[in-house]
Amino acid sequence: MVDALLLKLGQHDRISDEERELLKRAFTRERAYSADRDIVSAGARPSVCTTLLDGFAARYKMLASGKRQITAILVPGDIIDLNGFLCKTMDQGVVALTACRVAIADHDSIGRITDTAPHLTRLLWLDTLIDAAIHREWLVAMGRRRKSAQLAHFICEIHMRLGIIEQTDGHRFHLPLSQAELADVLGISVVHFNRVLQELRQQGLITWSNHTVEIRDAHRLRQTAEFDPTYLSLQFEPR
Amino acid sequence: MVDALLLKLGQHDRISDEERELLKRAFTRERAYSADRDIVSAGARPSVCTTLLDGFAARYKMLASGKRQITAILVPGDIIDLNGFLCKTMDQGVVALTACRVAIADHDSIGRITDTAPHLTRLLWLDTLIDAAIHREWLVAMGRRRKSAQLAHFICEIHMRLGIIEQTDGHRFHLPLSQAELADVLGISVVHFNRVLQELRQQGLITWSNHTVEIRDAHRLRQTAEFDPTYLSLQFEPR
């Protein structure tokens, strides 16, 4: 059930059979959400952790003006609210962008892991550190890159993250998000998102239609994005 | 030596005497950096963790264009490169913005804590989760707030964080950063930073001179910032 999670954690370091078992036994229940439903709401005090099995979700925050900023895109294998285990109160909500299936673990089970399985605990901690590194990369892109470079960077990142969980087909991948949702990721208007998208298309860097993205010139795309995947900690080494 | 760190961690949950001792014994060595020196550089593979005792530092990334984005402001009590313990390679550098004093702990000592002191480990983990929550809040401010609101939000946050380590004087605090540095925080030009600053001044929300900020109307400042400190996890409860 938690295959994608294991696939992802296994990128960073060896996971023993016992550790695999611990995780599998923690994430027992399963649940489905339809698109546009909150999986966790801002301000909630969850008593469980949830990992995405299938579909796309987004961490987000609404402002009084009605504007929305998406602060993270979650793909299968991502833990949605591991921060809730220690932060107690969710600072932001997570919404299903497509139909989603999730697996659920009680905080008690996670707590038992932190009490008895230090190495697995470090891997879970690492997972949240990578989330933070992604946030930092987004901050850089948002604050100091040209918007076309920000989009290029986002495409490189998602392509790589989907690759880990074997959801890419070479340079092509499925990204079932609307332009309005992607505009909320980049922090720009839908109109401007479309302008920026045309720019990447016109430069022959990508094609994008029917929610399928194809990278046509990976080298130049990475170059405009100044993409360096170090922040994803994909090196396999003892942790 | 690590008083500020203990003060900060102690906001979230009770710390036992043994845990205090463990931390004190981990952070043995001390070191000083002058302003504008890197404390850790991007791409480094540190074998130690460092916590700020005194001064202000910033996590940052440089782009090929020469632009800089600051992704975090570090104040005394913050751990500078706890992520390096598990990520191994630093995704971004940390620079001393003023003269800084730091305390240093070997990764081995931190590793021993994670192997033997689960509760203290959770508190350290929590600290990195709060870093991530701050990043998310900055993403929202950067992407979707008016720039004056972004600055207002930053002031509210820093005031609160300095309050925890007892570096505020009521509604006044010392913030020895130049406008160029603050512009790199907000992701705007120096000129525009100055415009935005004038705006907050003119609205009577703050005064700001000689690197001293005074909040004149806390209520309206929070209101324009839509500031809600939930994301800092300042609630005292078992973790």
Added chain:
DNA sequence: CCCGCGCACTTACATATGTTAGAGTTGCCG
């Protein structure tokens, strides 16, 4: 004491991005 340098601040103009409105497209459902 004065000079020079860094920093805060300003102006004028250029560019990027947002807003509003609407036309074309696609896909789903009755």
Added chain:
DNA sequence: CGGCAACTCTAACATATGTAAGTGCGCGGG
């Protein structure tokens, strides 16, 4: 199969933000 609804894409204009250039102030070193 027709029609609604959501989405993509474009245009025209308004606003926010960046760039280049320069003034003035305050502080530390000679």
